[in-house]
Amino acid sequence: MIGRLNHVAIAVPDLDAACAQYASALGATVGAPQDEPDHGVTVVFIDLPNTKIEFLYPLGDDSPIKGFLEKNPSGGIHHICYEVDDIVAAREKLLAEGARVLGNGEPKIGAHGKPVLFLHPKDFNGCLIELEQV
């Protein structure tokens, strides 16, 4: 069912510093910051040859990243995103297997403009998993 690893999302406490470091010390291809007000984040993509790293930085007072950074002041890996062909079929299969889908269970349009769902980290080895329909 799951396909490619779409991205690894890293919450960062200092977006400019993180971008400069990945560009300079790690020699990576760093994109421009994009504000996503509907998701309460500013995102920056690091393009790797086979996948992406997504920096997440809080935008606005209700950012879902704010609490994470309070608990993890240095930052940390926030979630990983697997691609699926059919997000509703994926949800039904996961629910049948006893996994919990976060929120009301309905796919939302994610930061990439595609339907996404998040799965409960406690059901998946402590990892927050995003599923994105591609």
Place this chain on the structure above:
Amino acid sequence: MIGRLNHVAIAVPDLDAACAQYASALGATVGAPQDEPDHGVTVVFIDLPNTKIEFLYPLGDDSPIKGFLEKNPSGGIHHICYEVDDIVAAREKLLAEGARVLGNGEPKIGAHGKPVLFLHPKDFNGCLIELEQV
């Protein structure tokens, strides 16, 4: 400098359950467990079309994963691994940029039989980064 994302390593509290779940609920291609006594871990690779997930489970009393699982009983993402062409050149560049390399700074042969180094998580947004020469 960094190339492909070689893998995302997830420490898991129950290896059999994690493998069964990824095979069944997530429909992924799950490999056979491999004991790596030199590294104190049993590993299982989940093959995705573009990269790998590596489950880590403690092997032996001195496993480097044991403390992580005590702090994170549900499991969690332990590290991410970026590929580099020349690990010594990568290390020199990182040290020149002020980043800290863990251990004595000399590359070791990692669980995949290739030279690896780990970078200090506090220098990289709270993420433990492995560099692997490919």
